[in-house]
Amino acid sequence: MDTIINQAIFSSPTLAEVMTFLDEEDEYWDDVLAIMINKGIVELRHDYIQMPTSNVGMHPKIRDNPLFHPFKNAIGAIDGTYIPVVVRKHKQARYRCRKGLTSQNMMAACSFDHQFLFVCTGWEGSVADMRVLCWCCESGGFTIPEGKFYLVDSGYANTDRFLAPYRGVRYHLSQFDGNARARTHRSPRDLYNHRHAQLRRPSAY
Template sequence: MFPCIIRLFVSLCAAVMEDLFLWMMEDEMWFSNAVDTLLVAMLKDESTSLHFKQPQNARSLMGFQFVNDILTGHPMRCYNIFRMTSTNFHILCQKISSSLNAKKTSAEEQLAIFLLCVGHGCSIQKLAGDFQHSAESIYGFFKNVLKAILSLHDEYIKVPDSSAGIHPLVGPYSGNYLFKDALGAIDGIHIRAIVKGDMERFRNRKGFLSQNVLAACSFDMLFQYVAVGWEGSASDMRILRWAVEEGGFDVPTGRYYLADFGYANTSKFLSPYRYHPYHLAQFNRRPRSSRYAAPEDLYNHRHAQLRNVIERTFGVLKMRFKVLDRMPKFQYRIQTLIVMACCILHNFIKLQNSPDYLFDTLINLESPHDNESSVGTEELSPQVIESLVGTEELSSTNEKTVGEIIRSNIRNSLWRKRQRTN
């Protein structure tokens, strides 16, 4: 008797559930709303019994496998992702591996995390998903590699001493021998910055927040001095004065760097003549027969052709390390150290003497980038240039006098040589 009652009850329940289901399906709007309400409740209320936990880092390809797949794959794929060849990757990894704690995570994986961040401006959250680590671990790896690369500063970035030879670009057979004492060029570049608090200090003349970075480079496109951390409103001359007096920028006696209009002309920093054409494009648009209206024009043209190496160096740097245009929301101090680390990596890659796409492609170009983030003084009026430079005196009267003598001798020699050939 009892089993019959149970079977009857089960049949009745099944019939009721079937009728209820058919009614729900007929009212599609009610059914859809009911499902949406259920999903929202599951997402909002983590304590409900309907919520289920799922691990975030559950990809089948782990971080070390991801790195190994890139390093052993197509060479151009490795270069595009890590911004250097696999050979240079392994050499760099060996140099910094002793500074990294690689017990749980290999040095290769930690370096790959850093290179992806600086090479592409990737966020910590994206890297956490790619490498299957928590965001805290990714940030820790990033800071460890950053510190290790900064420890290579004295090895890769240094001002040459007085025994430095004459570069072939200004050698006896180059046509630029009058500039034989030039070590390279200097300039400032503005790197976008994310700051809190007093933002106006970091707002440059183009209106965006930045840090003003002073750099000196050789004619081989190698950084010889880099000063980071200055706010965007600081003038180039103010930073240079600090670099010479306090920042360790010691130019050897009898040598000099080529500078633009933003710097005073001295015995150590040779600038062009103001109120005369200076841009390469200005000279290229003129017929060769009437290109130079005065000796100062000829001097400025030769000066610009040589000083352009700093523009090309900045171009390679920014094309390789996209973080300089898309800086993540790190502390400002970390942002400044990232710029320095990028300059060290730039020199490391150049000194390996191995094929590199960016160096090989852009080394002979006059202007490889539009320098959007650089606020040069060439675009300013002569009156504005006078106000910027005149208030930031760098040298003694003797240094300015010697600098003017050097510049005048080069100008006059260039002009006499041109007149003889014409």
């Protein structure tokens, strides 16, 4: 099958020829489409996606705001999102996410300037965020400069390279809005989660 798919994508010079192949080899549609999308992303990666180097400095949003100084070695944030896809019936169980949609689980690492630093696509929607991140680090070429870390949500494990919020303590920014009582920090962990959420969602503060 791989040989057939490669011939369709990499040997045929026109879209019309590819579509003719898909019409004749309908059973391979999902695989061909996935390869075409991933090939396009790979070709664009150097233009739009660049991972931080070892000499990356403190981000101005942290440097210029004393509230965020405890996160001085943070270089960005990581999150997963579901991209809706249409797949054949026999594949739907693998692609069905916790929201009930057939989707791909895409992971992205972004800077505090909202610039993509790393993107991983193609995982089935049923796959956990942490599994996707582990694969990226072990096999996907995702590297973190020594001494630096990314902010992540509670769906990821807390490590020296990925800093997660405390579980069982309020975290979402909406929970800190409202009256004076809501804005008062109830404990050091509560304060930490608030600052973590503010920095991880730069557009919110």
